[in-house]
Amino acid sequence: MSEEIEKVKCLIIGSGPAGYTAAIYAARANMTPVLYQGMQPGGQLTTTNDVENFPGYPDGVTGPEMMIQLQAQSERFGAAVRTGWISKVDFTGPIHKVWVEDKKEIHCETVIISTGAEAKYLGLPSEQKYLELGGGVSACAVCDGFFYRNQETVIVGAGDSACEEAHYLSNICSKVTMLVRRDEFRASKIMVERVKKTENIEILYNTNTLEVLGDGEGVTGAKVKNSVTGEEQVIQCTGFFVAIGHKPNTDIFKSWIDLDQTGYIIGKPGSSKTNVPGVFVSGDASDKEYRQAITAAGTGCMAALDAERYLAAQN
Numbered sequence: 601m602s603e604e605i606e607k608v609k610c611l612i613i614g615s616g617p618a619g620y621t622a623a624i625y626a627a628r629a630n631m632t633p634v635l636y637q638g639m640q641p642g643g644q645l646t647t648t649n650d651v652e653n654f655p656g657y658p659d660g661v662t663g664p665e666m667m668i669q670l671q672a673q674s675e676r677f678g679a680a681v682r683t684g685w686i687s688k689v690d691f692t693g694p695i696h697k698v699w700v701e702d703k704k705e706i707h708c709e710t711v712i713i714s715t716g717a718e719a720k721y722l723g724l725p726s727e728q729k730y731l732e733l734g735g736g737v738s739a740c741a742v743c744d745g746f747f748y749r750n751q752e753t754v755i756v757g758a759g760d761s762a763c764e765e766a767h768y769l770s771n772i773c774s775k776v777t778m779l780v781r782r783d784e785f786r787a788s789k790i791m792v793e794r795v796k797k798t799e800n801i802e803i804l805y806n807t808n809t810l811e812v813l814g815d816g817e818g819v820t821g822a823k824v825k826n827s828v829t830g831e832e833q834v835i836q837c838t839g840f841f842v843a844i845g846h847k848p849n850t851d852i853f854k855s856w857i858d859l860d861q862t863g864y865i866i867g868k869p870g871s872s873k874t875n876v877p878g879v880f881v882s883g884d885a886s887d888k889e890y891r892q893a894i895t896a897a898g899t900g901c902m903a904a905l906d907a908e909r910y911l912a913a914q915n
């Protein structure tokens with residue numbers, strides 16, 4: 601017998617700062633929100649060590665701790681926080697249909713998309729091989745750096761994430777080699793200075809990865825090429841970290857919601873509205889510009905307020 605269809609006023613998809621903030625506001629407005637946490641409960645912040653720039657934490661807070669607090673705060677007001685992910689949606693009619701892991705069907709009056717973004721990889725077969733093997737390729741220094749204690753690592757990227765992660769690794773690993781594909785960083789000056797001042801970080805500019813080398817079980821090095829001189833070299837390492845940006849988690853919405861060329865949801869300027877009435881967006885799924893916990897939380901608040909006003913106008 602098929603499961604009964606559940607009806608909810610406000611469904612929130614995703615559990616980063618955007619989703620939980622939307623849940624806090626929606627719960628306090630008596631919208632009895634249901635939040636599905638998705639594949640990575642707590643979102644990207646669970647892989648961030650110290651958060652020092654979120655107002656209200658003068659001594660900083662770890663990403664996982666902040667997410668535990670946000671979840672508790674939303675549950676305090678009655679938000680139903682559930683494990684599981686949304687695998688399919690149908691936004692054709694005024695009632696928005698969603699499916700949890702292709703099984704349970706839910707009919708929602710409003711939906712708040714807070715699905716965030718995920719790490720990008722280089723796409724080299726050798727990188728994917730060792731990523732799948734769990735043998736030395738990672739996109740999260742905070743999660744996996746510990747495994748390379750007192751060992752040599754490589755990190756690819758030149759943005760703020762790469763700088764932050766290189767600095768984090770430098771406190772654990774004996775040496776960190778940073779591969780920057782151009783002759784300059786993209787990261788902010790303060791982050792670049794911090795990296796440059798760190799003794800055990802070596803920066804190789806104009807350098808691209810040709811292959812991640814390994815012994816069949818784990819990474820042993822990286823074969824790289826200087827794009828100016830054409831010179832190739834092998835860098836010894838047991839950990840190969842990739843910090844080259846993120847991809848928004850919006851694939852399941854593409855038949856219904858307007859996305860830009862890179863997959864970010866196009867919101868109506870100055871609001872959280874999408875092209876589908878009753879479906880709202882918050883956080884990194886529509887933000888490639890700011891991508892901060894505080895901006896995600898702010899847009900989560902906007903989405904809950906917009907959803908509340910939408911429901912009020914319907915009734």
Ligand code: NDP
Nearest residue numbers: 722757758759760761762764781782786843844845889891
């Ligand atoms: P970014 O998009 O800012 O940077 C990605 C970096 O990866 C760029 O330097 C890019 O090189 C490089 N890159 C992309 N593809 C490749 C490739 N195939 N091979 C080699 N290198 C590649 O992403 P981030 O994740 O660093 O940052 C995202 C946003 O989050 C930014 O706005 C950033 O400011 C913010 N942030 C802020 C932090 C903080 O304030 N504490 C911490 C972390 C992130 P190129 O420059 O040549 O394009």
